Amino acid sequence: MKTIGLIGGLGPESTVDYYRSLINTHRALDPKGDPPSIIINSVNMEYVLRCLEGKRLQDLAEFFVVELQKLANAGADFALITANTPHIVFDDVERRSPLPLISIVEATADRAQQSGFEHVGLIGTRFTMQATFYPVVFARKEMQIHVPKESEQEYIHERYFSELVKGVFRDETRRGLAEIIARMRDRNGIQAAILGGTELPLILRGGEAAGVPLLDTTQIHVGAALARLIG
């Protein structure tokens, strides 16, 4: 059986979510089978944030290539970068990666297209909401990405790093995020919202918010990895 490689630690709670989900989803698909082999390289999130804050995207891409090489050396057959924000440098990393990669953005776009959505909201870190990597991939499949207003983006980004990454999940923040999704529905006619940060499914559970279906990028990414593993 193939070995799945994960670049983790971005942040640690979402790495736990990926790991548990890979094990449990695999067990549900193949209850008598052996568990999948998984190699996790939990990297220095603070360095990643310093690169993003300093707009040092070449350094960031180089960092991921080096960390992916460790997974390749350990025998991984393909790899996932278990976070949305680093996909800002995905194309560059993929070109130089020693391993095949599965993109969280491509996997999510495939899922949204299968559901027949045309207008999709995106929440995540400020880096993710302001970058072009989601709109470009979705546009190729004739879907349009809508992001929150600037002040709403500030709110999400601030809560993301001061609470969610640290494993703090407050009802007040849950309501605040749902209200932003409701406003995007009224303003932009979004038919679904992408939880485009892998800490977001840890606070917005249950598959919908304000009546809008949620696309849990962690679960979608895990599903794509297991399809590759078994297929």
Place this chain on the structure above:
Amino acid sequence: MKTIGLIGGLGPESTVDYYRSLINTHRALDPKGDPPSIIINSVNMEYVLRCLEGKRLQDLAEFFVVELQKLANAGADFALITANTPHIVFDDVERRSPLPLISIVEATADRAQQSGFEHVGLIGTRFTMQATFYPVVFARKEMQIHVPKESEQEYIHERYFSELVKGVFRDETRRGLAEIIARMRDRNGIQAAILGGTELPLILRGGEAAGVPLLDTTQIHVGAALARLIG
């Protein structure tokens, strides 16, 4: 900074416990520092169990040497096997390991000795309770290991694999384990009980049971790893 290697998946919930504890304990020790680099190789627990059930200890040792080589290839500086039972082959694995290893048994014996204990109870899987690897290491430091009676061992082993490894934690089982510890206190005069299976701290929390101090082997192992990382 050095990179910690973990052989995980034995079982997955305890791997999560190790990972979170490494991250959180490190953050508490060094709040402004970068998180530690951790490589986790989550291996096939079913194969390990087949080796144990079939008493194929040479195959088991060989398996860990191969899996440790993957961590070495990925750049780990030293490694932990994140479970008690596999320490049945620790001496053999350590001799052939490409990486320095930290033994959960040695780390626990050091802690017990620092606390001045002389008689210590041990609960874990049947493999661990019936093997000599705990008594031998503790005897070197002039401490005596006491294990439950055969029928009690059966109870613990059965609950371990039917519930704990699957992430099922029942109050009834918690009480059953505490009663066994109480009987060992009355019978053998144990001054502490080793939670000698890394799923046990997930059900026996709080540091004591029936008034007997508990030695959480996961936390002790993590502490030894961080001492090596920082020292």
